[in-house]
Amino acid sequence: MNRIDAKRRNVVDHRKKQFAEATYKEATYPHRLNFYSTPPTADITLEQFEQWAIDRLRVLAELEACSFRNRTPAETASHMKPLLDRYLPLDSNSVGNEKFLFAQRQKDHYSHFILRLAFSGTEDLRRRFARVETMLFRLRFQSDDARERGGFVRTLNLDWEPVGDEEKRELAPQLAAATVGINFGGKGKGSGALQQQVLEEEWCKVDWERVPDLIEHRKVLVRRGKAYVPAREQQSMVLSEYAARLDKAMELTARALPRLDEDDRLTPILNHLSKNFIAPDSSYSGSGTAVEGAEISARNIDTLSQHYPACMTHLHRSLRRDAHLKHFGRLQYTLFLKGIGLNLEECLVFWRSAFKNFSDDKFNKDYRYNIRHVYGDVGGDSNRRGGGYSPYSCQKILTEHAPGPGEAHGCPYRHFNMENLASLLQSMGVNERGVLQGVAEDKEKQKFHMACNRVFEHVHKNELRKARDEGVMTAAQLETIVHPNEYFKRSYLLKNMGKQKPGSGGDGDVKMEG
Structure with missing residues (x-):
């Protein structure tokens, strides 16, 4: 019987006891690659x-x-x-x-x-x-x-049995025959040269069930239930194990x-x-005009709308048709306009002219304050310090406030049926059957941001080809678009490459939201 009270038993602290072994050891990283077998234990913020x-x-x-x-x-x-x-x-x-x-x-x-x-x-x-x-x-x-x-x-200690030199010499003809034209480029080489390369190569043997892909492509020798795998084909086994x-x-x-x-x-x-695995979340942090040299004003919005993604195209056209948008539509569109560089004064001018069926008193009473609040001009201290609200990312549009009857906000790739979506895309210049079929497949798989990128690449295919040929695409321009404001910016830069090259607006305008 243990006479020591469990509640009073000393806890051995490896930092205070000379011979105590640490329960958690600080990780070391001798190799670039990692199988992530051991969880990390050090403190991070x-x-x-x-x-x-x-x-x-x-x-x-x-x-x-x-x-x-x-x-x-x-x-x-x-x-x-x-x-x-x-x-x-x-x-x-x-x-x-x-x-x-x-x-x-x-x-x-x-x-x-x-x-x-x-x-x-x-x-x-x-x-x-x-x-x-x-x-x-x-x-x-x-x-x-x-x-x-x-x-x-x-270091992985995988249960591979190495093939010794004697066994390699014995099986050299069969090993060479099994890998001719695949591993050693057998064309134009004699059997002696191939066998010599077999002897110089490191080989291992494993149960044949572990490398079905290598067997399917006839890249290994199978003998007595074992597959003989050369070093350069061992990637398949490592990946399977991982x-x-x-x-x-x-x-x-x-x-x-x-x-x-x-x-x-x-x-x-x-x-x-x-x-965020639906679409990586991001916030738009552009300050001032989103595109240097572009005229971002109320009178120019109709012209700039040719660079809009489908979600903003639908909002803009609905606004022009009805001279009105409901709350979430106004919010989504106002934040987008703010993100492309439309200042507060111009934004108020834009909305006042768009709501042409309302009197000045009605507009000032029901809408003016909300627009100023979005820009951080009025409202709580935190809102003013942060400069208002950030434009919505694709992830936010996809997952929050699904549109109801009479509402125009949201993501058309998610919230439209395919017939209405195809009609919208065709009005944007997307008429190729293959592209529309690809969008339908993306929609079915719920890869909505991929459908949007597919449309972007089709609409800008000539400009993208030119930009790649001239080497003016930066890392930021290579990433998949996950923000409506980034869609606008890239579209404008590509369509105006003669005036300004993509990337001149600076990298980092779109950053991950923390």
Whole structure:
């Protein structure tokens, strides 16, 4: 019987006891790649917690967009490089700055686990998160230094049986035959040269069930239930192992989620992040005119409306048709106009002329104050200090205040039926059957922001081609559009490339909302 009262038992603190072993050890990152097997335990601030997760979400959302657009692996790698360098950089050990590398890898480590928490709530979110995380790992694995990649794989202690030199010599003809024209470019080479390359290559053997894709493409030798895999084809096995472990970890995380409900600091952040997988949330922080040199005035709004996305096009046309918009329509459109650079005085002129069927007294009594409040000219102290409200992002438009009868706000890709949506898009110049079919498929899959980007790329295809050929597209212009104001800005810059090149308005006008 233990005579020590459990309540009075000393708790061993590894920081005070010489021989005590720490329960939690500070993470070290000897490799650029990570299987995320061990959760992080060091302290970080709430600001870091949220911003690191948002940056990773931006990367994952763009990777998913590449998949929806059927980009090739080479196109995806080229497209993602500037975005990874911007939001989630990971340098190789050759950089040599240990403190710098640690900071990069710590952010990568934490951001993965934060999003793992955010996306473990439902099976759909778990499946999507695991899929894009595996895509990100594949991208990094392929671009990693060969020596560092090999060192990382050896630390995984995967149950691969190495093929010895004697066995390689014995099977050299069969191994060479199994990989001719695939791994070694067998054209024009004699069997002796191929066999010599077989001997120089590192091989391992695994149960054939573990590499069905390699067998399907005839990239390995299968003998006595074992598949002989050369080093350069081992990526498939590493990715399969990564995906399998992540799937299992996500299920375990889902079981632990109820315990987080007690923490009122983290739960709102995680809920916000999970909602943002519909379309990454962003806030427009442009000050003054959104596009340098553009005339943003009440009298010019009709001309500028040619650069509007579908949601704002519908609002503008409804306003011109009815000389009125209901509350949420006015709010959504006023914030958009504010975001493109329309100042308060011009905005009041615009709305007064648009509401032509109302008297001055009626307009001043029912509408003027609300417009000033949106701009932060009147209202509470916090509203005035913050300069009013921010323009709505795609995510906010998609998820808040669905339109009812007689209302024109919302997202047409989500809230219109396909017949009405097609009619709106055709009035915007989208007449190609293939594009409309693609929009219908995006709508069915609930990829509404992808449908909007599909329309943007079609309407601006000539300008985008010219911009890419001339090398004037910046990293900001390469990202998937997730904000109506960014749609307007890019459209205006592309259509006026002769006067001003894309990117001259400065990067960073659209930033993730924190």
